[in-house]
Amino acid sequence: MGSTTTSHHVDVAIIGGGITGLTLALGLQARNVRFTVYERAPSLKEIGAGVGFSPNAERAMELLNPDVHAAFKAVANANGEDYFQWVDGYATGQLIYKLYVGEGKFQGCRRSDFVEGLARKIPNDSIKYGKEVIEIRTGDDGRPIVVFKDGEEIVADIVIGADGIRSITRQQLLGPTNPASHPSYTHRCCFRALVPIPLASDAITLAGGDGAYSTSTRFMYNGPDGHIITYPVAGDTLLNILVVMTDYCDWKAKDGKMTARTTKAEAVEFFRDWKHPAVKAMVNELLPEVLDKWGVFDMMKDPAERYNEGCVVLAGDAAHAAGPHLGGGAGMGIEDALVLATALEAVDGKAEGEEKVRLCERALETYNQVRYERTQWLIKATREACALFHLKPPEVPNKQHNEMFGKEVSERFHTIWDGDVEGMVESTRKLLEAGQ
Ligand SMILES: Cc1cc2nc3c(=O)[nH]c(=O)nc-3n(C[C@H](O)[C@H](O)[C@H](O)COP(=O)(O)OP(=O)(O)OC[C@H]3O[C@@H](n4cnc5c(N)ncnc54)[C@H](O)[C@@H]3O)c2cc1C
Structure with missing residues (x-):
C-alpha cells in the first residue's frame, strides 16, 4: 500500500x-x-x-x-406479498403467523x-x-x-x-x-438450492399444493426439528430453497470444513412424515440427488x-x-x-x-x-x-x-x-x- x-x-x-x-x-x-x-x-x-x-x-x-x-x-x-408467512409444514398446512415486512421490503436476490x-x-x-x-x-x-x-x-x-x-x-x-x-457447531445443518420456478411450481401443484402461490412470495414451513424457507429470486425465475434440519450428532467433516458432500436421501428420510405438498415436492423432487450439506456454525459458545x-x-x-x-x-x-x-x-x-x-x-x-x-x-x-x-x-x-x-x-x-x-x-x- x-x-x-x-x-x-x-x-x-x-x-x-x-x-x-x-x-x-x-x-x-x-x-x-x-x-x-x-x-x-x-x-x-x-x-x-x-x-x-x-x-x-x-x-x-x-x-x-x-x-x-x-x-x-x-x-x-x-x-408477491409484503408478508413473511409461517406455515405448519408437518401436519395441518395451516398458517401459523403472518408478519408484515413493510412495503417492498425484505426482498431477496x-x-x-x-x-x-x-x-x-x-x-x-x-x-x-x-x-x-x-x-x-x-x-x-x-x-x-x-x-x-x-x-x-x-x-x-x-x-x-x-x-x-x-x-x-x-x-x-x-x-x-x-x-x-x-x-462452533449449532447442531443444525442445511441444504441450499436454486430451482427454476416453473419446475418448482409444477412439482408443488402435482403434490397437491398451490404451486403458483407457493413460489411467488416468502414462506417458511415449520415442523418438528426442522424448517424450510423459500422465496423467489432472479426476476422471479428461481426459487431459493433453504432446508434446515436438527442434527443431534457432532459435525464430522474434517479440517474445519463446513460442508460435506452427501445425497438428498438424508433430507428425504428426515422429512418423511411431513405432509405439506410444498415440503414433499421440495425435498423429494426438487433437491438435486447429490449436494452439499452445510453445517450451521456460529460464535455463540465462545464469543x-x-x-x-x-x-x-x-x-x-x-x-x-x-x-x-x-x-x-x-x-x-x-x-x-x-x-x-x-x-x-x-x-x-x-x-x-x-x-x-x-x-x-x-x-x-x-x-x-x-x-x-x-x-x-x-x-x-x-x-x-x-x-x-x-x-x-x-x-x-x-x-x-x-x-x-x-x-x-x-x-x-x-x-x-x-x-x-x-x-x-x-x-x-x-x-x-x-x-x-
Ligand atoms: C444458508 C444461509 C443463508 C443466509 N441468509 C441470509 C439472509 O437472507 N440475509 C442475511 O442478511 N444474511 C444471511 N446469511 C448470513 C450471511 O450469508 C453472512 O452473514 C454474510 O454472507 C457474511 O458476509 P461476510 O462478507 O462477512 O463473510 P463471507 O461472505 O464469508 O466473506 C468472507 C470473504 O473473505 C474471504 N477470505 C476468507 N479468508 C481469507 C483469507 N485468509 N485471505 C483473504 N480472503 C479471505 C472469503 O473467500 C470470502 O470471500 C445467511 C447465511 C447462510 C449460511
Missing part, C-alpha cells in the same frame, strides 16, 4: 471480498478514504444461493454509498448477482484476487503488517478482517488456540470479547457469525461497514506518525463500542428463533401457540429491522469527537 507514517492519509487493507468487505470498500470510496480489498479466491464465485436484505440493511446501504443500494435494487426480487454488482463499482486495482492472508503482525511503528501465502507483505494503517466465519484475522487477533478464535486490537479489527461474520435463521447476518455486516466507514472518514487526513496510529486505534475502539452489543444479540436471538421455528406436535397449531409464536418472532425480527442506523452513525461521530 502507498502511505507511510508521514502521510496524513489512512490506508485501509480489507481482508475478504464478501458482502461485508465489498460494501465497506464502497463506503470508504464514497468518503475518499484509501483502501485495497484482498480476496483469497482467484475470482468471484457463484455459491448457488439467495440472500435477503431487511429494512435496516437497506437503510445502511443508502447511507454507506447510494451505489451499494442501487446494486441491490438492480437485482432484488419483489415478494441471488447472492452472486449482488456481489458482482458491488465489485463492478470498485476500480480493478483496488481489489486484489488470489491473495490469501496467512499472518498479521504489528510493525515497530505500531502499524499492522499483512503477510500473504504468496510471500508478499504489505503495511497498512488499518487492517479490517472481513474474512468470514473462519477468519484468519480473528485467529491472529485473539490467538489461534483461543476458543473464541473458532466457531470474541472485543472486535478490535490496536489497528486491526473484525467485521461481519469474522466478528459475529450467526446462523441464517433470522436472515440478518449480511445486513449486520453492512451496518458494521457503515460504522467503520464513518469512523475512518473522521480520522482520515487528521494526523501523521504516532498520532495517526492513536487516532486509528480510537476509531476502531469506537466501532467496537457502537457495534458489539447489537451484533452479539443477533447470535443469541438467531438460536432462539430457530428453536421457535421447530414446532413440537401435537401442541400446534392452536390459537395460544400461534399468538406466542407471533409475538416472539416479531420482537426478534423488529429488533433487527428497526435498528437505529442513523443513530449509530451519530453516536460514532459524537464518541470520536468526545475522545479527541
Whole structure:
C-alpha cells in the first residue's frame, strides 16, 4: 500500500471480498478514504444461493454509498406479498403467523448477482484476487503488517478482517488456540438450492399444493426439528430453497470444513412424515440427488470479547457469525461497514506518525463500542428463533401457540429491522469527537 507514517492519509487493507468487505470498500470510496480489498479466491464465485436484505440493511446501504443500494435494487426480487408467512409444514398446512415486512421490503436476490454488482463499482486495482492472508503482525511503528501465502507483505494503517466465519484475522487477533478464535457447531445443518420456478411450481401443484402461490412470495414451513424457507429470486425465475434440519450428532467433516458432500436421501428420510405438498415436492423432487450439506456454525459458545486490537479489527461474520435463521447476518455486516466507514472518514487526513496510529486505534475502539452489543444479540436471538421455528406436535397449531409464536418472532425480527442506523452513525461521530 502507498502511505507511510508521514502521510496524513489512512490506508485501509480489507481482508475478504464478501458482502461485508465489498460494501465497506464502497463506503470508504464514497468518503475518499484509501483502501485495497484482498480476496483469497482467484475470482468471484457463484455459491448457488439467495440472500435477503431487511429494512435496516437497506437503510445502511443508502447511507454507506447510494451505489451499494442501487446494486441491490438492480437485482432484488419483489415478494408477491409484503408478508413473511409461517406455515405448519408437518401436519395441518395451516398458517401459523403472518408478519408484515413493510412495503417492498425484505426482498431477496441471488447472492452472486449482488456481489458482482458491488465489485463492478470498485476500480480493478483496488481489489486484489488470489491473495490469501496467512499472518498479521504489528510493525515497530505500531502499524499492522499483512503477510500473504504468496510471500508478499504489505503495511497498512488499518487492517479490517472481513474474512468470514473462519477468519484468519480473528485467529491472529485473539490467538489461534483461543476458543473464541473458532466457531462452533449449532447442531443444525442445511441444504441450499436454486430451482427454476416453473419446475418448482409444477412439482408443488402435482403434490397437491398451490404451486403458483407457493413460489411467488416468502414462506417458511415449520415442523418438528426442522424448517424450510423459500422465496423467489432472479426476476422471479428461481426459487431459493433453504432446508434446515436438527442434527443431534457432532459435525464430522474434517479440517474445519463446513460442508460435506452427501445425497438428498438424508433430507428425504428426515422429512418423511411431513405432509405439506410444498415440503414433499421440495425435498423429494426438487433437491438435486447429490449436494452439499452445510453445517450451521456460529460464535455463540465462545464469543470474541472485543472486535478490535490496536489497528486491526473484525467485521461481519469474522466478528459475529450467526446462523441464517433470522436472515440478518449480511445486513449486520453492512451496518458494521457503515460504522467503520464513518469512523475512518473522521480520522482520515487528521494526523501523521504516532498520532495517526492513536487516532486509528480510537476509531476502531469506537466501532467496537457502537457495534458489539447489537451484533452479539443477533447470535443469541438467531438460536432462539430457530428453536421457535421447530414446532413440537401435537401442541400446534392452536390459537395460544400461534399468538406466542407471533409475538416472539416479531420482537426478534423488529429488533433487527428497526435498528437505529442513523443513530449509530451519530453516536460514532459524537464518541470520536468526545475522545479527541
Ligand atoms: C444458508 C444461509 C443463508 C443466509 N441468509 C441470509 C439472509 O437472507 N440475509 C442475511 O442478511 N444474511 C444471511 N446469511 C448470513 C450471511 O450469508 C453472512 O452473514 C454474510 O454472507 C457474511 O458476509 P461476510 O462478507 O462477512 O463473510 P463471507 O461472505 O464469508 O466473506 C468472507 C470473504 O473473505 C474471504 N477470505 C476468507 N479468508 C481469507 C483469507 N485468509 N485471505 C483473504 N480472503 C479471505 C472469503 O473467500 C470470502 O470471500 C445467511 C447465511 C447462510 C449460511
